Amino acid sequence: MTGVSYKESGVDLDVYNEAMKRLPRLMHRTFSPRVRQLDGGFAGLFQLDFSNKLFRRNYEDPMLVACTDGVGTKLKLAQMLGRHDTVGIDLVAMCVNDAICCGAEPLFFLDYVAMSHDDPVALEQIVQGISDGCLQADCALLGGETAIMPDLYQRGEYDLAGFCVGVVEKRHVIDGRNIAADDVVIGVAASGFHSNGYSLIRKAAFDFGKKKPEDTIEGTDRTVGETLIEPTLIYTKVIREVLNNYKVKNVVHGIAHITGGGLEENISRITPEGLEIDIDANNWERPPVFEWLQNLGKIETEEMYRVFNMGLGLTLIVSPYYADSIRRALEEKGHQSWVIGEVKSGTKRVTVHNK
16 A cells, blocks of 8 residues: 655654764763663663762752753754754753752753754754753753654754753752842853843844844954854853852852843842842943944843843852852853842842943
């Protein structure tokens, strides 16, 4: 009997299997002794603690931390450029940078890749980025899922979702409850736009500003495409080091990952009742690319601060006595930072002044 086949429906299982064979090495390079290798299994296996005495964590009251996120329309830029090896870093960053806001150590990561058609080369590049991001975050790429859906995506389109699980001792959970009047806010530099606001970025740069990816940004030696595809910084290692320096004293009272919604919305998520936070926009250096985009798209300043991180990818709310030592630790690991604001008594709100 002659009839329709899966291949004729848009899914070639032979090509799919070829793509799957490219992925295990990208996972294995992220494995720690806590991972039990189970290639081809239906799930991933992860041991919460090390059996090796040298690396044993000796958890007393561990809490699991879980989060999920995507990359958003930055994927449209990657597809426009034909460059797929960095958005995986963004995917990991958007998840693990959320996990560390609770003080967690990211343990493992899972990915979901949905594609229009089987493309082993593009899939390998995407997962290469995810693998690179997991190495930067010190977490294992434990598994994932690749779905081929020609009826849902135009040819060449794909979407990504990521899932991170971490752990933190209950007594070391950071949830903002310990934020107090006179605490100071440290802003940690971003690498650029990270992975938020790309619908506005693409509209301003390509539609309104009539720029092309290969155009050079005025006053720089980088192209528009290179600048906009710059991956999100992963702050896991440096924040874990800062927190490990103060295992006895509770000096970091709050951490906010600055994503969509900007400084005011994201910091307000951890601001307790009875306190307000004043941030001075004059206190840090904004990368020139933000001004370039604003001028190009004639974007209102309020809109810029509402949509973008404005050069700060992470903020720490800390005891003022330890602010200098924390900033030194950040600088030693290559992360520029500034004291950008302070906490005071008042109505629960966050305000950025001098925009």
